[in-house]
Amino acid sequence: MKTATLETFIHAWGRRGLALQATFALTFLYLPILILIIYSFNASRFNANWTGFTLKWYQKLFSGLTESTADISTQSLWISLQNSLIIAIISTVIASILGTMMALALERFRFPGSKLLEALLLLPIIIPEITLGVSLLVFFTLVFRILENLTGIRLTLGLPSVIISHATFSIAFITITVRARLADLDPALEEAALDLGANEWKTFWRVTFPLIFPAILSGALLAFTLSLDDFVVTFFTTGVGATTLPLFVYGMIKLSITPVINAISTLMLLASLFLVISSLKLQDQVSVKH
């Protein structure tokens, strides 16, 4: 009924115009992505003209994985991917645990200062990434210097500092996703478990956790993607030997335009497509169960 009146309104307004505009907007969103994919198969190295189909950029890319004779840059590309995955996995696990705890505290308890805490939680999402990046750079540098003066142990930026930084900006996303699920959950289920003699710990693992797990997973996937994608915060908190895939690609872009970047970019696009679909499937699961 609602859609019907809506459509009559738009019909008078010009549904065709809207459809045309939508086509234009979606073309704008997809044309660059398509061009990137097409050019990753273009034989020409420098020209935008199509000079024939080739897989050589992909071959070059994968040679870094299998052949010891591959040039150093393609080898270090795979190391950067490995770094990206290590960072994304560990930071996602940390953020999922902390974010879920925060969601449970905010959703299941009433306490003074909860509004303030909610604001604190949202702040890392709101403030510009570059501010977060430089503040973590300054923080780590200062802490490392103090530690060195106190203990003589010299610490430098590297994988751990990037992992901590990524976990920090991911916590809020997990909390938001899990809280939404907790709010939908009937508290009677937990009360019933408690009345039947289960303690809080048992109630959580047997009742609450299985019910919120899809939401945690969905939030974790978002955090995982954010971590894999992140450039700015990583740029400031990384050290020697902790280059991530986006940082590596950035270096390649800065140095020269080689079609190998098109090939990596295409693979990164496919990876995000896979992640989106997984996430949507999970969200469907959440709403179906609901």
Place this chain on the structure above:
Amino acid sequence: MAFLLQKPSHSTLETRKTKNLLLLLLPPTIWLLVFFIIPLVIVFIYSFLQRGTYGGVTWEFTWSNYQRLANDLYLNIFWRSLGLAALTTLICLIIGYPLAFFIATASPRWRNLLLFLVIIPFWTNFLVRTYAWIIILRSEGLINTVLQSLNLIQEPLNLLFTPFAVIIGLIYGYLPFMILPLYATIERLNFSLVEAAQDLGANDIRTFLRIILPLTYPGIIAGSILVFIPALGAFITPDILGGAKTVMVGNLIQNQFLQARHWPFGSALSMGLMILVLIPVMIYFRSSNSENSL
């Protein structure tokens, strides 16, 4: 009966609840305090310190970083960033609103497909999406190749490393952030109000301006904030697509921290950027709070 006797008294239940709350609350709160609030406080303090000889800081109070920020050179970069971010937001709104409207009013099947199409770029690596524009805009790029082969131009146009390229890149990067909240509000719109307006004789334009636009205002504001904030602090887009003439605050901050190694001035710039960003957010939360209390 024994079971009843074992039931904890009210007060022990309360203390147990408090204990549980603290167990849940402390780890994430401490994490955010240590790795988020304290770093921001340090940057705030650094912005009042002086630069050390080798790029560090000396612990002497000064206003000079903020005075330097008021210099025309840096103020211009702030103004340019504000202008580019505002223009990006406006164009995203102009492109995004009709699209969000179209998606929200499509049949459920189409709606899901179109939403999916908007979400994919939203999840796609920002750097990769920005890089795609280099292929399109550079002098041997797609636009110039097409125009030259059509004999429309003789010499390649200078498109890359211009403010135009930065604006395109920003719009492209943040358009999904505009569409999604707009879609959410339009989809929830109560269309009996639209009907009522039309029954009362309002024409389409009037209905749109008086009913639909005000009702979707929260989505417009939310989308605008989501686009404006990252656009204002943008670093990758001006770095990759803009030339030396299209430096934005983000690049300036990066430069102060990594090349010039003037951390106190970089800190002052970060503080300036953060304040610029927090103003619209505070206004938004004020207005949405007052709306909730209605």
